[in-house]
Amino acid sequence: MTLNAAYLVDFDGTITTVDISYKLAVFLGGEDYKNIDDVYRRKKIPIREWLKRTAQVLPHDMDLLLSKSLEWAEIRPGFGQFLKQAGEQGSPVIIASDGFGFYIEPVLKRHGFLEQVGFIYRNDTYIDLNNKLEVKTPHAHSICTVCGNCKALHVVNLKKQGRPVIYIGDGSNDRYGASWGDHVCARDQLAEYSRQYNFDYSRWSDFYDILDVGTPRLQDRSASSLCCPMGSGVKK
Ligand SMILES: [Mg+2]
Structure with missing residues (x-):
């Protein structure tokens, strides 16, 4: 059946x-994100590696990340x-x-x-015990x-x-x-x-x-x- x-x-x-994850990276990842964006666009790293590297350059502030996400979500x-x-x-x-x-x-x-x-x-995605943003x-x-x-x-x-x-x-x-x-x-x-x-x-x-x-x-x-x-x- x-x-x-x-x-x-x-x-x-x-x-x-909009792609909220990408927008968080571009607007809150600062200068450090530009290199990650470049290698990802050139298909040098897969999405799983993009998540891991981008988390390292985002502000370690879940309240800020969530408030921006809600603001941008349409x-x-x-x-x-x-x-x-x-x-x-x-x-x-x-x-x-x-x-x-x-x-x-x-x-x-x-x-x-x-x-x-x-x-x-x-x-x-969360703040771990070492105050690092972890995916x-x-x-x-x-x-x-x-x-x-x-x-x-x-x-x-x-x-x-x-x-x-x-x-x-x-x-x-x-x-x-x-x-x-x-x-x-x-x-x-x-x-x-x-x-x-x-x-x-x-x-x-x-x-x-x-x-x-x-x-x-x-x-x-x-x-x-x-x-x-x-x-x-x-x-x-
Ligand atoms: Mg999509």
Whole structure:
């Protein structure tokens, strides 16, 4: 029996209109962040390493980081309608984020959406006992070092339950999880990758566009996927 589709949704730049983690880095990371930004843009370090290095140059002040995150967080139009429709059709909405993560629940709560989200897979950022800003990546792959949060594994696990998965995202790192999706709703960099890798995808600009996406067929993507979350991770 095929169940209703599940939605796997990125947070930064997808649910919110800006990438809050990136904005924290650019506006609060100071001069020290510029070198990190440079090597990341030249694809010399993966996102997991970006998180670790950027945490070292951010102010060690969670109150400041959270207040800025809440100030900058704007929810993309149609998100409430999307959650309502997903609830009515029995489709779980799962958030998977590979940013600093600590602001996700506060942002959703402030905008009145927290209770309607099924589950949130995210990293955690906090001040450790040595007064250092630390990023924990509890959903990272055990071997692969690319992503902090293995979104592909979350997609695969939903599919194992018999649910087709609609992947909704915007960023370049979303391509790994998206490559396992039965349909991909892509914007920005993810749209470019979706075209390049020939994903089954549609472009979206806000959540109103998602309302018309039907239920895709559950498919085995193991041959065409960009990574193997059950194996050694990103394919060479
Ligand atoms: Mg994103």
